[in-house]
């Protein structure tokens with residue numbers, strides 16, 4: 336690994352799905368030692384498999400790699416966190432003190448998990464029947480808690496904020512429901528989906544398919560309600576109406592799978608790069624900042640108005656890298672991202688609906704069959720093919 340300098344031609348903030356994918360592409364075209372990635376995390380995770388880990392399929396250790404082994408050759412890794420962005424001075428301040436300057440910046444530090452925004456949640460995940468697939472630490476508790484549930488209510492929440500992988504809050508619910516059914520406990524466990532959004536999915540074709548799954552499996556949905564408080568010792572969850580938080584109801588639970596509220600990272604929100612919502616503001620086609628032409632953003636931290644997934648980044652990264660190279664060479668960015676995103680909606684062990692669509696919610700399906708039908712082949716794709724595509728294709732700048 337090249338030694339660390341204080342100035343780079345290209346600085347990438349975040350070495351997750353987006354950061355490594357873009358770095359791998361740029362490293363093929365730019366001289367050695369001209370790119371640095373800034374990230375404090377020593378591990379890298381393939382988060383899409385956390386759904387299956389939570390459902391008792393595979394281990395969380397299989398989703399983890401050493402960050403060091405993924406940084407492309409010739410790219411420097413600065414093991415530190417961005418504290419503040421100063422695009423007027425082409426400068427990123429570091430958490431440990433000091434700063435790195437750059438000619439071109441790519442911003443992709445992912446989305447922030449706001450556990451503290453639900454009263455009583457922080458510090459209690461993994462106890463009192465509370466679990467969540469949304470972090471490497473917490474995913475370890477999901478399967479034991481599903482197995483321990485024999486009666487009472489099993490609640491699955493989805494907040495009204497933007498989240499990563501909009502389908503993940505439901506996927507684990509379908510696996511849990513299947514487990515209760517196979518164990519002969521289904522009549523004793525009341526499975527409920529409590530969601531801050533107005534419907535089960537943003538695209539009508541897949542929404543109808545998911546609504547039918549819930550109906551057939553006797554899962555009760557409640558929409559436009561956010562989880563606002565948990566009383567852990569009593570195992571009680573408090574929900575409030577999204578449009579009138581004074582209207583609340585309480586629900587006792589045996590287990591609750593929480594998808595925490597999420598937001599743009601604070602250091603972006605406080606920077607001149609943020610849009611009104613705090614996300615790194617970029618053109619939805621070129622991924623270039625409208626105010627700072629030497630700045631690009633992609634992935635979950637960006638303002639791109641699509642569903643936040645790794646699959647979306649698979650299409651964003653090639654276009655973003657191409658545009659960064661164009662601007663470095665004094666040209667206009669011309670590569671366009673069309674909003675493509677995909678959500679492999681696991682509906683049971685061995686069943687999956689593969690949602691694929693663009694900014695306008697037009698279907699962008701890959702296969703020549705109706706992907707809104709639950710299929711074994713698509714489950715196999717998620718379990719066996721997509722992880723390989725990720726580690727050996729996407730992160731190498733090949734897929």
Ligand SMILES: Cc1cc2nc3c(=O)[nH]c(=O)nc-3n(C[C@H](O)[C@H](O)[C@H](O)COP(=O)(O)OP(=O)(O)OC[C@H]3O[C@@H](n4cnc5c(N)ncnc54)[C@H](O)[C@@H]3O)c2cc1C
Nearest residue numbers: 349351352353382383416417444445500634635644645646
């Ligand atoms: C349970 C679950 C299921 C999912 N299922 C799917 C799925 O089936 N299909 C799919 O396509 N996607 C899925 N996703 C979503 C997918 O994992 C994310 O959309 C994707 O990883 C986002 O990539 P990113 O690079 O923007 O952020 P991340 O991959 O989260 O990486 C962000 C990186 O930035 C670093 N960082 C944070 N703050 C700073 C800072 N201040 N300075 C420097 N670095 C920083 C972090 O350490 C991290 O390494 C799922 C996610 C979860 C949690």
